[in-house]
Amino acid sequence: MKFYRKFGMISAFALALPMMAGTALAGSSLTVMSFGGAYQDAQRKAVFEPFAAASGAKISEQEYGGEIAKIKAMIDSGNVTIDAVDVDAPTLLQGCDEGIFETIDWSVIGDKSEWIDGTTSDCGVGTIVYATILAYDGAKMKDGPKTIADLFDTTKYPGKRGLWKNPATNLEFALLADGVPAGEVYKTLATAEGQDRAFRKLDSIKKDIVWWEAGAQAPQLLASGEVALTTAWNGRIFNANKEGHDFRIVWDNQILDSNYWAIPKGVKDKAAAMDFVKFAADPKNLAAMTKYIPYGPVRKTAAEFVAKEDAANLPTSPANMTIALTLDNGFWADHGDEIRKRFTTWLAQ
Amino acid sequence: MSTATLSLGRSAAMPLRQAVRRAERPARNLAVLMVVPALLFVIITFFVPILKLLATSVQNPEVASGLPQTMIMLKDWDGHSLPDEKVFAALAADLDAAHKTSSAASIGKRLNYEIPGARSLLVGTARVVSAFSPPYREAFLARDAAWGNPEIWSVIARNESRLTPFYLMQAVDLRQDAEGHLQSAPADEAIFLDVLGRTLAVAGLVTLSTLILGYPVAYMLTQAPARIAALMMLMVLLPLWTSLLVRTTAWVVLLQTDGVINDILIGLHLTAERLQLIFTRFGTVLAMTHIQLPFTILPIYSVMRTIPATHLRAARSLGAPPVAAFWRIYAPQTIPGVTAGCLMTFILSLGYYITPALVGGPRDQMLSNFISTYINRDLNWNFAAALGAVLLLVTLGIYGLFLKLAGADKIKLG
Numbered sequence: 001m002k003f004y005r006k007f008g009m010i011s012a013f014a015l016a017l018p019m020m021a022g023t024a025l026a027g028s029s030l031t032v033m034s035f036g037g038a039y040q041d042a043q044r045k046a047v048f049e050p051f052a053a054a055s056g057a058k059i060s061e062q063e064y065g066g067e068i069a070k071i072k073a074m075i076d077s078g079n080v081t082i083d084a085v086d087v088d089a090p091t092l093l094q095g096c097d098e099g100i101f102e103t104i105d106w107s108v109i110g111d112k113s114e115w116i117d118g119t120t121s122d123c124g125v126g127t128i129v130y131a132t133i134l135a136y137d138g139a140k141m142k143d144g145p146k147t148i149a150d151l152f153d154t155t156k157y158p159g160k161r162g163l164w165k166n167p168a169t170n171l172e173f174a175l176l177a178d179g180v181p182a183g184e185v186y187k188t189l190a191t192a193e194g195q196d197r198a199f200r201k202l203d204s205i206k207k208d209i210v211w212w213e214a215g216a217q218a219p220q221l222l223a224s225g226e227v228a229l230t231t232a233w234n235g236r237i238f239n240a241n242k243e244g245h246d247f248r249i250v251w252d253n254q255i256l257d258s259n260y261w262a263i264p265k266g267v268k269d270k271a272a273a274m275d276f277v278k279f280a281a282d283p284k285n286l287a288a289m290t291k292y293i294p295y296g297p298v299r300k301t302a303a304e305f306v307a308k309e310d311a312a313n314l315p316t317s318p319a320n321m322t323i324a325l326t327l328d329n330g331f332w333a334d335h336g337d338e339i340r341k342r343f344t345t346w347l348a349q
Numbered sequence: 350m351s352t353a354t355l356s357l358g359r360s361a362a363m364p365l366r367q368a369v370r371r372a373e374r375p376a377r378n379l380a381v382l383m384v385v386p387a388l389l390f391v392i393i394t395f396f397v398p399i400l401k402l403l404a405t406s407v408q409n410p411e412v413a414s415g416l417p418q419t420m421i422m423l424k425d426w427d428g429h430s431l432p433d434e435k436v437f438a439a440l441a442a443d444l445d446a447a448h449k450t451s452s453a454a455s456i457g458k459r460l461n462y463e464i465p466g467a468r469s470l471l472v473g474t475a476r477v478v479s480a481f482s483p484p485y486r487e488a489f490l491a492r493d494a495a496w497g498n499p500e501i502w503s504v505i506a507r508n509e510s511r512l513t514p515f516y517l518m519q520a521v522d523l524r525q526d527a528e529g530h531l532q533s534a535p536a537d538e539a540i541f542l543d544v545l546g547r548t549l550a551v552a553g554l555v556t557l558s559t560l561i562l563g564y565p566v567a568y569m570l571t572q573a574p575a576r577i578a579a580l581m582m583l584m585v586l587l588p589l590w591t592s593l594l595v596r597t598t599a600w601v602v603l604l605q606t607d608g609v610i611n612d613i614l615i616g617l618h619l620t621a622e623r624l625q626l627i628f629t630r631f632g633t634v635l636a637m638t639h640i641q642l643p644f645t646i647l648p649i650y651s652v653m654r655t656i657p658a659t660h661l662r663a664a665r666s667l668g669a670p671p672v673a674a675f676w677r678i679y680a681p682q683t684i685p686g687v688t689a690g691c692l693m694t695f696i697l698s699l700g701y702y703i704t705p706a707l708v709g710g711p712r713d714q715m716l717s718n719f720i721s722t723y724i725n726r727d728l729n730w731n732f733a734a735a736l737g738a739v740l741l742l743v744t745l746g747i748y749g750l751f752l753k754l755a756g757a758d759k760i761k762l763g
Contacts, residue, residue: 226606
């Protein structure tokens with residue numbers, strides 16, 4: 001991939017990046033909210049604790065499941081108690097459109113060109129890239145699936161399939177498996193025929209689908225044997241393997257997406273929140289995340305700080321990036337409402 | 350009059366009843382005062398949110414306040430032809446203002462509920478509208494031919510009002526066509542009546558199963574020796590002290606394909622293949638029945654305890670066979686408890702969320718799951734409120750029906 005090759009570049013700018021503002025925040029306290037689980041554990045070790053040590057600020061943590069409603073309700077109530085929140089790309093776009101995030105002052109954060117295309121925004125700073133992948137249990141299935149088409153092949157791989165209860169990624173997988181080249185997926189999905197085609201493909205396995213909602217459910221479904229195959233977020237599979245499982249990842253046609261730090265509108269101390277976001281997006285701190293969870297940094301200047309053994313597990317490692325699709329969040333912002341409505345109806349029928 | 354009045358202390362002639370009331374007033378005021386905190390608590394945490402929910406289900410401020418000038422100009426529009434230049438000019442000014450305050454997306458999102466594609470049309474146009482110059486009509490049509498579709502204009506015009514029945518209609522699978530006539534939603538979008546029916550069916554099944562399982566238990570509780578009854582009561586109450594989520598997860602462990610129940614069935618050679626128990630309607634009703642059982646048992650038990658055992662003995666000694674004695678003497682007296690228990694379980698079951706989400710399949714999701722989707726994922730709080738309002742009305746309706754059928758005196762909730 002284009003951006004991976006650029007990962008190798010050493011940017012003098014990155015090395016010159018000043019560290020934290022010292023003791024300016026000593027005694028103050030910041031509340032940050034993220035997705036909990038192994039992901040937030042990694043953030044705690046790589047970002048929160050070092051930030052607290054460097055700045056003297058106390059970090060309080062909250063967890064959520066990515067529900068934008070929680071942020072909106074907080075802002076509507078007029079009492080913004082969270083200084084920075086980790087959001088996924090659709091939430092970032094939705095929230096940016098609806099004015100629930102503060103504008104990011106990029107002159108404080110760094111040079112936008114260091115970020116992979118599409119991971120900078122007026123409202124958020126991209127941090128990590130993760131992949132939605134196909135996974136199976138190597139202990140139960142010796143000759144596992146090789147391609148995304150196998151997800152839809154119930155004769156070759158019988159059994160239930162776990163899928164994320166969200167149209168995003170599933171419609172893409174359906175079209176990819178149906179033979180649409182990665183480059184044309186969104187062009188196809190923008191048409192009524194393309195959507196019909198994707199839903200038809202999903203229809204072919206509808207009775208075999210078990211839907212998961214929280215990221216931790218996917219490895220749990222695999223572990224309990226409830227499903228033979230499941231889509232999952234790669235970090236969750238990696239962490240399940242750390243607990244002794246032998247889950248395998250099919251990197252073919254993985255779908256990449258990124259997460260962001262954003263600052264809720266009306267935050268009490270925006271400068272302090274910006275300091276935190278700047279620290280969280282610092283190349284060294286981004287690279288430190290990969291020690292704990294295999295989500296790749298989206299800031300190219302972070303690549304040089306990633307240890308070789310960690311780099312191999314990242315979705316962005318060259319070996320894993322044979323065929324990949326980057327989730328088009330602009331597409332989902334434009335068409336999401338209609339497709340989600342159809343998806344909700346389709347599920348209930 | 351002089352004979353009917355008594356002189357009490359300093360007070361002049363005053364009817365006795367009034368005098369007593371006055372004498373009791375301090376105590377009564379104190380009693381009222383003691384209830385005030387609870388009353389305020391209920392009003393603030395219960396009635397106000399419900400009123401707010403009902404209000405949210407009809408609120409419609411986005412388009413009217415987002416496109417104020419367009420709304421004024423559209424008043425003269427005939428409703429089916431392409432609007433004239435001054436409407437487009439007003440829209441250009443409104444969209445430019447909306448772009449500057451970044452509110453174009455929320456206007457677009459609102460219109461998108463009624464006409465697919467409106468969101469990208471509005472946001473896309475708002476982004477470039479500052480470069481438009483008169484004649485605006487041509488500029489808009491050149492940017493996107495969709496502006497020439499009268500349907501989008503009739504949707505805009507229809508949303509001039511800040512109150513709308515749209516969400517409530519959608520919640521019962523109705524919609525308005527371009528002329529404003531009511532019609533049912535197309536078959537591939539009409540799911541909410543189906544979901545409502547499913548919610549009622551699941552709640553009904555759960556109520557029935559808790560009654561069948563719970564009635565004999567309640568009876569045994571009244572008949573067993575005190576020590577055994579105490580132990581049984583503990584077993585009835587124990588699940589109530591465990592978190593709902595924990596009990597539901599326990600059912601996941603039991604029901605899953607590689608789970609305990611399937612292991613036992615296979616072990617006993619009762620079935621050759623593992624049964625699909627989880628993610629089914631059966632699993633949902635089973636888990637909900639377990640959780641709801643105490644709510645049905647306790648009211649029945651409290652009524653049964655007050656029925657003197659002598660009634661049954663009297664019936665038997667007067668020659669009634671056991672079944673008739675039970676059915677004609679005992680059972681009718683338990684009806685207040687049965688109706689109370691069933692009503693409680695039925696109404697609580699209507700609002701179930703987490704159990705169907707974890708144990709049920711996609712076709713077992715109840716109305717609450719859809720409400721949560723619209724709140725959390727789609728950020729369509731108006732529609733979530735409308736679904737909530739429909740559920741509330743149905744619940745009140747069923748409660749009213751129950752009262753009418755069973756009689757208010759026949760329901761003993763305490």
